[in-house]
Amino acid sequence: MSNCQSCPSNGNCSRQNNNQQNTCGVVNNPKNRVKHIIGIMSGKGGVGKSTVTAILAVELKRRGFKVGIMDADITGPSIPRLFGINNQRATGDGTYIYPVKTSEGIDVMSMNLLMPQETQPVLWRGPMIGGAVQQFWTDVVWGELDFLLVDMPPGTGDVALTVMQSIPVTGLVMVSTPQSMVSMIVAKAVNMADKMGIKVLGVVENMTYITCPDCGKRIDIYGKNASQEAANKVGVKLLGELPMDKDLMELSDEGRVEKFEAFREEFKNISDSILGSINV
Numbered sequence: 106m107s108n109c110q111s112c113p114s115n116g117n118c119s120r121q122n123n124n125q126q127n128t129c130g131v132v133n134n135p136k137n138r139v140k141h142i143i144g145i146m147s148g149k150g151g152v153g154k155s156t157v158t159a160i161l162a163v164e165l166k167r168r169g170f171k172v173g174i175m176d177a178d179i180t181g182p183s184i185p186r187l188f189g190i191n192n193q194r195a196t197g198d199g200t201y202i203y204p205v206k207t208s209e210g211i212d213v214m215s216m217n218l219l220m221p222q223e224t225q226p227v228l229w230r231g232p233m234i235g236g237a238v239q240q241f242w243t244d245v246v247w248g249e250l251d252f253l254l255v256d257m258p259p260g261t262g263d264v265a266l267t268v269m270q271s272i273p274v275t276g277l278v279m280v281s282t283p284q285s286m287v288s289m290i291v292a293k294a295v296n297m298a299d300k301m302g303i304k305v306l307g308v309v310e311n312m313t314y315i316t317c318p319d320c321g322k323r324i325d326i327y328g329k330n331a332s333q334e335a336a337n338k339v340g341v342k343l344l345g346e347l348p349m350d351k352d353l354m355e356l357s358d359e360g361r362v363e364k365f366e367a368f369r370e371e372f373k374n375i376s377d378s379i380l381g382s383i384n385v
């Protein structure tokens with residue numbers, strides 16, 4: 106049973122609205138002081154959720170915050186590769202597990218940091234995967250963090266539910282592309298968050314345009330104002346829109362996402378919006 110009094114998220118818990126604050130069900134690790142937990146969620150896979158998580162973490166870190174990333178995408182973890190720490194392994198002392206630090210000092214925990222080889226699949230059914238996510242919260246020594254970003258698995262399935270039920274998430278950031286089919290699926294995720302009493306901080310529309318390498322002209326892949334229209338459709342704030350960027354793809358593949366600078370302005374605005382919404 107959780108101890109809400111000692112929980113750093115007390116008062117910010119997803120259950121605060123329905124008088125169930127004492128039924129969180131997860132023992133809080135006394136070694137952890139995590140101020141804000143932001144879940145990064147997407148309706149469907151491959152829209153750039155892990156990429157946005159990584160760049161947001163870098164931006165917050167550079168602002169002087171202590172930042173961690175929990176890679177809750179247990180069966181498809183990609184955070185270690187983005188930061189080039191995929192050949193490192195998390196350590197443990199029999200009671201607790203210790204995250205791996207990126208070169209800029211972001212603490213990361215991911216299933217791939219616990220597997221003997223990153224190519225080994227996790228052949229578990231839902232409840233075991235949910236159990237792993239809970240352990241990432243209870244057994245990992247995050248220490249003092251201003252922000253823990255949770256890279257959620259895509260969709261509104263079992264594990265997303267476990268994250269929302271067992272981790273005191275401060276708010277959710279949706280990542281999407283402005284297609285109507287995708288918006289419909291994002292709406293499901295937004296409705297899920299709503300039902301769980303978790304605030305949706307807004308949506309980042311990714312891969313929305315390209316910049317012509319010759320003339321610098323912006324080409325809106327999904328049409329003009331598509332991002333704002335998609336955000337309106339699901340009834341959430343548009344935090345920002347990101348172009349397709351070849352360098353980002355390359356640096357991500359090389360495990361050097363921390364060296365990617367081109368979206369600094371966009372992520373400065375996205376972070377300002379998030380910090381404003383949670384009164385930081």
Ligand SMILES: Nc1ncnc2c1ncn2[C@@H]1O[C@H](COP(=O)(O)OP(=O)(O)OP(=O)(O)O)[C@@H](O)[C@H]1O
Pocket residue numbers: 147149150151152153154155156157178181183259311312347348349350351353354357358
């Ligand atoms: N703005 C962008 N420009 C170029 N490539 C991008 C951009 N955003 C993401 N990508 C690329 O798209 C692919 C999918 O991104 P990512 O892994 O972040 O998506 P995801 O939503 O987390 O996927 P999954 O559902 O599998 O977890 C990656 O190869 C990534 O480098």
